[in-house]
Amino acid sequence: MTEPLAKWAKPTLDDARLARQWSAISKPKRAARPPLVFAFAAAMGVTAFATWQLTRAPHMPPVIVQAGVTELISSEAPSTLVLSDGSRITATPRSHLSIEPASGSTRIVLVSGGADFDIRHDPSRKFVVVARGVTVVDTGTRFHVEYTERDGDVRVTVLEGSVRVERAESAPSSLIAGDSWTSASAHAEPTAVTPPQIASADAAHVASPVQPDAFERFAAIAERDPNGAFDVFGESGYPRAITRATPKQLFELGDAARLSGHPVQAADAFDALRTKHPTDARAGLAAMQLARVREETLHDPAGAESALRDAIALAPDATLREDAEARRVGVLQAMNEREACIVARDAYLAKYPQGIHRSSVEKRCK
């Protein structure tokens, strides 16, 4: 008996079970399980509260808003509010929203907590949610906006359709169904940077962006601190760093710039990798990242489409290629290139009949 016993001890696994598991994994993380004694006490509390609620107010019908400013403040249960156009806003427990309908627009200020928005899209009417300096502009969709008081982050999750997220001093981001965005990862808070002390012309030269050990310092912190990594070179030093970087460093420069909220520098680094080192193993992935930055942050669908063609050609393997082909269908739709979109869509569906993007690709180009 030389083979491990494990070969004969396996659970029954099918696609449905894997799908259930992935669904549970990809949902927002639940809170840590409390110790048993607290769980028991909590259960007793919940039972008592539920009993009190049932005897007091079994069901709160949605509030209908016609005009005027309305404050929506939920207590321990979600509260739903229906606007005159049929759009529904459901505030999560302990949330506070201010709804300001006006001619041609509806503006909602999320004061605290979070809410689900199911919006009837009307091109003549703008629907905007504002949360702590972040503006979410609906373009016909269902989405969730949440403000976390503890860490000051605003999180946007799109369930259907698409939204545009705007923030002062940042390029807007477009989100589609399944995308999430947080203010923490999208934009670093400005920090005070002490300029280097320059005592002489020689010292100034030593403090230039590409010091001999700059790439070492960059690599040491790139993964855990993209903001700090970006600051090793800074905006002015990035172009020089890109010209001197190895393919591996180019990829890391691109990632650090992207994660620290510098899409232009990220695009430059990824672009240099895909054009100067097309035979490098990372070139396909770099082209894919370039496409993503151009499409979502720089709003350059034509540039994204060009990068995606490279990603498809340079992809080292099938999964990345499949993802690039699926994304290209969406980009062509955004460019209003209907015929090319249909060709790309049909090609994807024929090539990947069981592809993981099939359901979204099928809906494109219509």
Add this chain to the structure above:
Amino acid sequence: MLAANTSTRSGAGPSDAALVVSARAGEDWAKEALFRRHARMANGLAFRLMGQDDDVDDLVQESFTHALASLHKLENPQAFSAWLGGIVVRTAYRLLRRRRLLARFGLRSTDPVDLEWVQSSGAPPDVMAALEEIYARIETLPPKLRVPLVLRRVEGMSLDEVAKLTSTSLATVKRRIREAEDTLGIHNEERRGR
């Protein structure tokens, strides 16, 4: 030993390192690709550590959730599979301890593992006998003895690999496996041969 099925729906996928890099950058497709690639390995390991199917989904879900949220801590992205295996093992320890605690308070039964899956595994008779020998009374072992025993005798890992995955010394692993085998009355060829 923690070999993952590297095929994907559309054929061979990117390297684990490429997927980890993309997943760290927030690419959901890369996270799902990592799950699909390593789900069978994780489910198999979870099943063998728990000895039954009931807790496998919880263990796999908790392990992947933790792994995908902690990708920034993975020093070698190409070693995702072994790293995930370590997370499954640590999560299994926790679930097994919780199970024993619940059983102690009478909130969970202490029935022996249902060995029907051994009978229906299609394994040769000597393999079935070996599996039954381990799993018939495995519920009597505390997690600190049970996990190294399963990793060594069922997964077929080397003692070094078991020590690494359980974050214990080689001497401790040897002692715990010996204690587990003695408790279960398992015949050990290696020890006899010494």
